[in-house]
Amino acid sequence: MSDLKIYKGKCLCGEVSFKAEAPKKEVGLCHCTMCRRWNSGPFHALAIPFDALKVESGEENISYYRSSDYARRAFCNNCGSSLFYHGDKIPEIAHEVYFSAGLLEEPAGLKMAGHIFCASKGDYYEIEGDLPQHETV
Numbered sequence: 001m002s003d004l005k006i007y008k009g010k011c012l013c014g015e016v017s018f019k020a021e022a023p024k025k026e027v028g029l030c031h032c033t034m035c036r037r038w039n040s041g042p043f044h045a046l047a048i049p050f051d052a053l054k055v056e057s058g059e060e061n062i063s064y065y066r067s068s069d070y071a072r073r074a075f076c077n078n079c080g081s082s083l084f085y086h087g088d089k090i091p092e093i094a095h096e097v098y099f100s101a102g103l104l105e106e107p108a109g110l111k112m113a114g115h116i117f118c119a120s121k122g123d124y125y126e127i128e129g130d131l132p133q134h135e136t137v
C-alpha cells in the first residue's frame with residue numbers, strides 16, 4: 001500500500017490545477033446528502049495526505065466553504081467545480097484531504113473500493129454492482 005503515485009488534476013475551467021505524489025488509493029463513492037449537494041451527485045473521494053497536495057496554478061481561485069463545524073470544502077470560484085473536502089476539525093482525518101477522482105487527468109489508473117454513507121443516498125437511483133456498501137463510513 002505504500003506504492004506512490006502521481007495524481008494530476010484540474011477544475012472545469014482549468015484555472016486550478018494540482019499535483020500530488022501520494023500513496024495509491026482506491027476511490028470511495030460517498031452518497032451522503034452533503035456531498036451530493038456539493039458535488040451535484042455522489043462524490044468519488046480519494047484521500048491523500050494534506051501535505052502532499054500541491055496546487056500548481058490558480059491558488060487565488062480556490063475558495064473554501066465551511067460546510068459544518070468540523071469540515072470545509074474547496075471550490076473553484078471561477079467555474080464552481082468542487083475540489084477538496086478537508087475535515088480540518090476532525091482529529092482522525094485532519095491530516096488528509098479528499099479530492100474528487102473526477103478532477104483527474106486520464107487514465108487515472110484507479111479502482112473503486114466501495115460505497116459509503118449508503119444510508120443517506122438519493123432515492124432517485126440504485127447502487128449497482130458487487131462492491132461493499134457501508135451504511136456510514
Ligand SMILES: [Zn+2]
Pocket residue numbers: 011012013014015016076077078079080081
Ligand atoms: Zn475552475
Ligand SMILES: [Zn+2]
Pocket residue numbers: 030031032033034035036043117
Ligand atoms: Zn459525503
